[in-house]
Amino acid sequence: MAKGGFKLAKPVTKKNTETTEKKKSEISETLKAVPLEMEEYTTDNAPFDFHEDLKQFFPEQSEDEFEELVESVKEEGVREPLLLWKENGKTWLVDGHNRYRAAQASERPFKVTYLEKSSIQEVKHWMLQNQLGRRNLTKAQLKKFWTKIALENVQHGGDRKSQNRSFMTLEEVAEKVGASSRTIKRWMKEERESTLIKEEKQKAEQQKSLEEKTAEALSKILNKINKLVKDTEEGEMKVKILKDLSSWAENEIERIS
Structure with a gap:
């Protein structure tokens, strides 16, 4: 058991394997339900924008991982389509952020497909479940995604009584991770503070840029x-x-x- 009294990974069992395979199957079926666009796009005419609320759910890659992806795209192209979601006439990127960056770096085209969800909350839930279904996540990444699930639930009033809730309750997250509710709350506090620091830093940079332009x-x-x-x-x-x-x-x- 890791420091702090929690563990982020459980022994591989038949039940865990079946659950993982079920998640992969559900994601696969979601993608199959919508036909691929035949047209290829480039980063110059990408048919989507980046939604501010969805950016936080994109997985982060190390420099080495990204360089490997770029080399792969240079040799084989972008093998999997980017996943998009349409909302009120707007189209947002949901999955494939790193593939898009690699396509941009290698000047290779890509294809797209669409995710059928009725609300941004459902999209966030799908993105989190999709990330948690990946086998190459580090403990830090797992912690980050589980914390986001807990935060999303609190922000949108999820509870055990709701029949239509998309996110787990804090207690369910704690049980899934193998940590106490107190530990999850601490993670949530740290994530909020980290987000606030980033926002303040962005504001400071924007103010500095404005002051420099004004002085010029x-x-x-x-x-x-x-x-x-x-x-x-x-x-x-x-x-x-x-x-x-x-x-x-x-x-x-x-x-x-």
Whole structure:
């Protein structure tokens, strides 16, 4: 048993194997239910966008793993289609994020297929179950995905009484992982804090970028003004110069605002 009184992997048993095979079968049937698009796409005309709420469920790869994937795509192409989901006229990427990145890096085309789900909650549930069905996940990745399941359940009010809930309750997650509810709550707290730190970092970077653009634009304006003063002193100022300066300054201010 790992530190903290929990374990993330159980001994392989016939029951566990049957459960894994059942999950793989369900995922396979989901993909078979929708025909593949015959058309090939490139990263320049990809028929989808990235949904902010779904990005967090994409599996992360190490540099070495990604390099291996790129080499594989260069040699054999993108063998499996990217999985998309349509919502209110929008199309979002659901599975195949790393394949898409590899296709971009190797300049290879890819095909797509679609996931039939009625809500984003069902899509999230599918994505999490899909990731948990992979055999090459590290303990850290397993912990991350189980924590997300617990967080999603809390955020959307799942409970044991609900007949239509997609996510497990906190108690069910704890039982599945082999940890206490207290441990799961601690993981959830850590995940929330990590997400908050990332968001604050992004805001700081955006603010810094805006300040740099503002400083650059103001510097250009000052240089223009200095040139205007110099031209005036030399008796070469024309009405056109004033008009051009006014128009240019307005455009710069509009660009950075």
